């Protein structure tokens with residue numbers, strides 16, 4: 001038994017070293033997404049999962065070498081930070097914040113107000129409007145206050161709109177009314193005068209009814225002096241259903257003209273559907289990554305480009321879609337994919 005463990009460990013270390021050697025084989029060590037993005041003056045980020053961050057040295061090394069921003073994939077959501085009415089649990093999120101600090105990375109905190117991943121005490125409780133306002137205000141004050149000075153940005157409100165541009169019918173809309181959006185931004189600002197505050201949504205990356213609705217929502221917020229720094233375009237796309245680069249750029253331009261920052265905040269590419277060999281699909285995904293990075297680099301308002309996961313091994317998409325997917329920049333063995341090289345190329349040459 002002991003011998004088996006010994007050989008398993010040797011095998012693991014050998015394969016890990018080989019993976020790292022292979023990743024750096026094609027490029028000089030100094031050329032990374034991080035080094036190139038820093039030269040171009042934009043943030044490059046990945047959503048981080050806590051279990052591998054705690055236990056997997058290759059995951060840690062890849063994250064710190066290639067990215068200068070960490071998005072918090074799950075552990076700052078309401079159900080994690082505030083599991084009981086009077087209990088807050090910051091330990092897991094702290095692991096990430098401490099890792100980022102020791103590797104000179106920024107943290108993009110996610111998320112204060114969403115309709116998913118809420119604790120049962122909240123979704124199953126019966127609260128008056130005033131009580132719900134108190135709950136949300138206290139939550140925002142507490143967590144934004146706790147991370148004051150430690151995170152660069154917060155996603156304040158996530159996915160508040162339907163595809164047709166109407167307000168999504170959530171616990172917050174039902175219980176508080178449409179004002180919950182501006183209240184949330186103001187409470188976040190009260191708790192931290194300097195942190196960046198974002199509205200974040202999916203399917204509003206290019207042009208269309210939903211992105212028009214995001215545009216008019218944030219325009220109204222600006223007009224009412226609500227403290228909003230920018231908009232996150234999630235960019236969850238797929239082969240065959242991604243917005244044209246020109247539309248994304250037009251959207252970035254109009255948001256930038258409002259004086260807002262734009263982040264590509266959660267990019268991944270579903271590869272399951274569509275024609276072609278596996279190799280062709282990976283190349284098509286790479287082209288999409290290149291297009292979106294190039295749109296971002298075309299306007300100084302676009303300050304950050306984040307992928308929703310570090311490697312395919314930990315992507316949420318196979319579980320969420322029930323299909324095999326290859327959505328990210330590194331494969332399940334942490335090897336760089338065509339999408340990685342496509343981003344390197346755009347950052348270096350375009």
Ligand code: XIL
Nearest residue numbers: 073074110111158202234266308316
């Ligand atoms: C996803 C996480 O990646 C999953 O691990 C979790 O089970 C569900 O949420 N839009 C968002 C993110 O704003 O919070 C979602 O993250 C993906 C879609």
